[in-house]
Amino acid sequence: MPDIAAVKAALAGQRIETPSWGYGNSGTRFKVFAQAGVPRTPFEKLDDAAQVHAFTGVAPKVSLHIPWDRVEDYAALAAYAKERGLELGAINSNTFQDDDYKLGSVCHPDAKVRRKSVDHLLECVDIMDATGSTDLKLWFADGTNYPGQDDVVGRQDRLAEALAEVYARLGDEQRLLLEYKFFEPAFYTTDVPDWGTSYAHCLKLGPKAQVVVDTGHHAPGTNIEFIVAFLLREGKLGGFDFNSRFYADDDLMVGSADPFQLFRIMHEVAKNGGLDAAMNVAFMLDQCHNIEAKIPAVIRSVMNVQEATAKALLVDLDALRDAQRAGDVLAANAVLMDAYNTDVRPLLRELRQEQGLAPDPVAAYRDSGRQERIAAERVGGEQAGWGA
């Protein structure tokens, strides 16, 4: 049976990175519902992220998105984060919100647009130098809508060329994380549609290139935990963009729709060394809170990842191995189900209390009165949101 002290130590050591854009206004292409108290600057986004960390104790890193989080002085932003017990995490590039990118960015048929997009990616590495961030997270909206629109292989060549230039610019401690998405915004072909394409490019680039698994970026029924296990075995799992989906890339709270899937993913992570610091797997959230209050929703998401991780750590790996070796299908499955069906909330409450935290972070945030305070204070200026 797993040792409870070791399980607690692993949970206390887990780090979950929250996205700056999760604190801003967001919505669908139909409507963005603005919320009172939403940050107006990247600094205020960090103030909100600091609350999530203060109440959960495991969320000290914040991912930035450029240009949404563009500031004059990135070192000052990093210092501001540090004063609040935070660190700046992955720098996300954005080559999808400019008129020039209508036909793509790094895969665009026009060399001028490709140059502009690669320059943006290089700017992101400059920002990493200033903030101390070690991860460059790349997602490309590139693809085509119609058969014959562009040369599929030509686009792969352009992608490889762009990635190679960015890879060559990385410092010793920096890495490139390549995210995939099977469709959207392109509908016919996508230039990095799946983990295999990302993996192939990362393999060619070298050890500082790894794959990011966004849990919302797969066709229904895809076995995500298999992908995770495969990439871990190859040392190519750079991290996660956690969220939950029903139909497409819905960016809902991770673990909200299918906590069993999240458990299965975390089981592969825990079993294959993915929680060890040396593996450097980034556990990032990539979510948008369109109709629910944002800060408590991020707190809830962090707790959902913790709960899935706790259950994964409770899997009796010796019993699992014995049952697998004996070919006892039902017993092996029962070992996993026993762990999944364990109520880990008392364990996590106990752990938080041992760390001097409130046992229920969502309730503690609500009772702090901060939401009412920021709603009253953050008036005027422009609320942050998509595109800002």
Ligand code: PSV
């Ligand atoms: C794309 O859908 C994505 O998952 C990428 O990670 C983006 O950078 C992110 O969403 C933010 O919108």
Ligand code: MN
């Ligand atoms: Mn993502």
